[in-house]
Amino acid sequence: MPSLPDxxxxxxxxxxxxxxxxxxxxxxxxxxxxxxxxxxWLCRIGDNALILGHRVSExxxxxxxxEEDIALANVALDxxxxxxxxxxxxxxxxxxxRTADDLAYLRDAMKFRNIKLVELPNGDMGVxxxxxxxxxxxxxxxxxxxxxxxxxxxxEIAAKALKEVAYHLERxxxxxxRLGDGTAESHARMQxxxxxxxxxxxEVFVADAVDEAVARAGIAPALPDLLPKWERTxxxxxxxxxxxxxxxxxxxxxxxxxxxxxxxxxxxLAEMQFLQRAYPGAEW
Amino acid sequence: MTDRKxxxxxxxxxxxxxxxxxxxxxxxxxxxxxxxxxxxxxxYTRRKEGVSIWVVxxxxxxxxxxxxxxxMFDPAESKVYRHPTFFDIPDEVGHM
Amino acid sequence: xYAQMVKSEGKTDRAEMSPEERAFQDxxxxxxxxxxxxxxxxxxxxxxxxxxxxxAHSEIVGQLPEGNWITRxxxxxxxxxxxxxxxxxxxxxxxxxxAAETLGVSRDELFExxxxxxxxxxxxxxxxxxxxxDMGAVGWLVDxxxxxxxxxxxxxSYGPYARAMVRICKEESFHQxxxxxxxxxxxxxxxxxxxxxxxxxxRFWYPSLMMFGPSDKxxxxxxxxxxxxxxxxxxxxxxxxxxxETVPQAEYLGLTVPxxxxxxxxxxxxxxFAEPDWEEFFxxxxxxxxxxxxxxxxxxxxWDDGEWFREGLSAYADKAAARRAASDLAAE
Numbered sequence: 001m002p003s004l005p006d007x008x009x010x011x012x013x014x015x016x017x018x019x020x021x022x023x024x025x026x027x028x029x030x031x032x033x034x035x036x037x038x039x040x041w042l043c044r045i046g047d048n049a050l051i052l053g054h055r056v057s058e059x060x061x062x063x064x065x066x067e068e069d070i071a072l073a074n075v076a077l078d079x080x081x082x083x084x085x086x087x088x089x090x091x092x093x094x095x096x097x098r099t100a101d102d103l104a105y106l107r108d109a110m111k112f113r114n115i116k117l118v119e120l121p122n123g124d125m126g127v128x129x130x131x132x133x134x135x136x137x138x139x140x141x142x143x144x145x146x147x148x149x150x151x152x153x154x155x156e157i158a159a160k161a162l163k164e165v166a167y168h169l170e171r172x173x174x175x176x177x178r179l180g181d182g183t184a185e186s187h188a189r190m191q192x193x194x195x196x197x198x199x200x201x202x203e204v205f206v207a208d209a210v211d212e213a214v215a216r217a218g219i220a221p222a223l224p225d226l227l228p229k230w231e232r233t234x235x236x237x238x239x240x241x242x243x244x245x246x247x248x249x250x251x252x253x254x255x256x257x258x259x260x261x262x263x264x265x266x267x268x269l270a271e272m273q274f275l276q277r278a279y280p281g282a283e284w
Numbered sequence: 285m286t287d288r289k290x291x292x293x294x295x296x297x298x299x300x301x302x303x304x305x306x307x308x309x310x311x312x313x314x315x316x317x318x319x320x321x322x323x324x325x326x327x328y329t330r331r332k333e334g335v336s337i338w339v340v341x342x343x344x345x346x347x348x349x350x351x352x353x354x355x356m357f358d359p360a361e362s363k364v365y366r367h368p369t370f371f372d373i374p375d376e377v378g379h380m
Numbered sequence: 381x382y383a384q385m386v387k388s389e390g391k392t393d394r395a396e397m398s399p400e401e402r403a404f405q406d407x408x409x410x411x412x413x414x415x416x417x418x419x420x421x422x423x424x425x426x427x428x429x430x431x432x433x434x435x436a437h438s439e440i441v442g443q444l445p446e447g448n449w450i451t452r453x454x455x456x457x458x459x460x461x462x463x464x465x466x467x468x469x470x471x472x473x474x475x476x477x478x479a480a481e482t483l484g485v486s487r488d489e490l491f492e493x494x495x496x497x498x499x500x501x502x503x504x505x506x507x508x509x510x511x512x513x514d515m516g517a518v519g520w521l522v523d524x525x526x527x528x529x530x531x532x533x534x535x536x537s538y539g540p541y542a543r544a545m546v547r548i549c550k551e552e553s554f555h556q557x558x559x560x561x562x563x564x565x566x567x568x569x570x571x572x573x574x575x576x577x578x579x580x581x582x583r584f585w586y587p588s589l590m591m592f593g594p595s596d597k598x599x600x601x602x603x604x605x606x607x608x609x610x611x612x613x614x615x616x617x618x619x620x621x622x623x624x625e626t627v628p629q630a631e632y633l634g635l636t637v638p639x640x641x642x643x644x645x646x647x648x649x650x651x652x653f654a655e656p657d658w659e660e661f662f663x664x665x666x667x668x669x670x671x672x673x674x675x676x677x678x679x680x681x682x683w684d685d686g687e688w689f690r691e692g693l694s695a696y697a698d699k700a701a702a703r704r705a706a707s708d709l710a711a712e
Contacts, residue, residue, distance in 0.1 A: 057450050060466050061443035064686020066474045067312055071326040073467035084456050101455045125689045178696040186692025275454035282570050284454035289694055290488045311478040315697035
């Protein structure tokens with residue numbers, strides 16, 4: 001690829017080369033008993049990156065200021081790059097000859113495993129920034145833990161993604177603080193965004209059998225273990241942003257991870273998958 | 285809103301490789317220095333040219349004005365002994 | 381070009397020039413770069429603001445027709461490449477606005493002029509992108525036409541503009557190639573893909589030729605701009621160069637340039653080709669192109685919707701600075 005904005009590309013290239021050279025043996029990839037859960041779980045991570053990256057890319061050309069337009073595109077590019085890595089590994093684990101593109105472009109909504117939060121419409125920049133922050137705060141903790149995964153393949157992808165996501169979190173938390181503590185209007189918009197998104201924020205922490213299976217295999221952390229760190233980050237940032245944590249459950253809207261989505265996902269897929277669906281088998 | 289205020293302009297300096305000086309790469313707008321650095325990372329290191337970023341508010345830069353160009357730069361030109369070719373070295377001395 | 385029909389103000393006749401103007405012209409003739417704080421004729425400054433401003437506007441309005449397909453890009457890799465390219469265009473706009481700002485105009489002022497219609501952008505971006513093949517055609521033809529103009533502008537007389545162009549050309553190099561790569565996939569793909577590729581060429585051929593602007597053989601503005609070295613070639617020279625380079629590329633793709641009169645002229649060593657419909661060109665410039673209203677509306681909406689965001693961040697910066705000042709004072 002000629003030019004992708006990735007501050008850590010030399011590392012990534014080195015990692016990829018090393019992985020290719022060493023043919024890192026990962027027993028988890030071929031573990032037949034683990035396969036259904038491992039595949040599902042990889043789709044969850046990959047789909048979160050794909051759908052959020054897609055949403056963020058919608059801002060390209062429409063952001064409030066040129067510098068932000070460029071920064072948002074960087075985030076989207078990082079996430080789509082991560083999608084390729086996670087979904088490629090998912091396809092490899094599944095071992096049915098599908099590719100990352102097949103998974104992205106030829107599954108219907110019920111097979112998508114992303115959380116509902118990331119498929120919500122962009123709204124104003126307040127919603128976009130707050131959604132990014134709530135997700136980044138989780139994403140950062142997840143990848144930090146995954147970088148020490150017992151699956152070398154997972155650890156490798158996580159290590160690369162972590163560098164990007166650390167920057168995403170730095171950016172989104174700073175924007176939440178600045179806009180929360182900016183003008184009366186920016187404060188009101190950030191609070192409204194937080195109130196609207198809060199009931200979606202907790203879905204990532206609700207563990208099911210899939211999460212438990214990969215945790216038991218040593219691939220992923222137990223989700224409840226990530227929660228206190230997320231809570232601490234969110235509390236600190238909201239406090240500095242002079243925003244009030246909503247007084248309601250944060251896990252009202254769940255089910256995305258199991259393929260039960262909001263109405264919005266169907267429209268995303270209708271757009272995203274249009275060419276692949278309209279011209280089956282064509283090369284692009 | 286009536287009191288609209290444009291974000292100030294910042295000059296961006298990036299040290300491309302370890303050991304080399306920071307070099308001016310361009311400018312951008314940002315509300316403060318911290319965001320100028322972040323924006324610079326997003327705008328000017330998309331292809332990772334930089335390892336270190338400096339930002340300076342454009343209005344804080346003092347520059348020589350072109351009218352001073354004569355007095356400030358001409359004296360050096362008159363000190364021709366600073367230029368190596370000023371000195372006639374006999375051929376037999378060889379390359380110096 | 382990205383800056384079409386830029387009105388130029390100034391004197392080309394040495395006898396009419398003041399001593400300063402003569403000295404200025406001598407510097408330009410000696411290939412010296414003019415820098416922001418140097419003396420310059422008012423006409424030079426105004427013409428450059430217009431030209432760089434138009435160029436910058438073209439970059440950011442130019443994000444829209446391609447941005448239109450980011451969410452529909454057919455593979456993850458194509459999506460990344462397209463997004464990176466459209467992001468580059470935002471960057472190019474940013475560099476150019478900064479270059480214009482060195483001439484004493486603010487970026488916000490230039491935006492206001494774009495939004496009010498007082499300043500123009502390239503006619504090409506008022507045409508719609510209807511199929512994925514248009515992503516190929518835009519990269520191949522539109523960026524290809526732009527490069528014709530931008531490469532020589534790296535040597536333009538105004539330092540900040542020349543430096544912006546150097547940076548832009550460096551980044552631009554992959555744009556045209558990626559466009560042609562998309563075209564190849566389409567032209568050598570399924571019958572439907574080939575049909576899309578031909579259709580894209582049919583729709584973008586003449587608008588691309590229009591990008592260079594009408595013939596400027598007798599244009600006073602062009603003569604002045606060329607004397608100032610802010611326009612490096614005539615419109616006709618560049619258009620001919622573009623046709624000569626593009627026709628063999630179309631042949632390689634097995635596509636037909638939609639011009640029955642197109643023929644290699646052995647004597648001239650160039651292709652003879654049909655002029656685009658200049659009436660259409662002037663109509664598009666006047667605002668009557670297929671997408672003028674949509675493009676401007678999208679830019680205005682982005683700007684207006686973003687006002688609270690920009691203000692919020694300004695307010696926070698002011699507050700943070702005040703807090704720092706207060707704590708410094710307390711520490712003394």
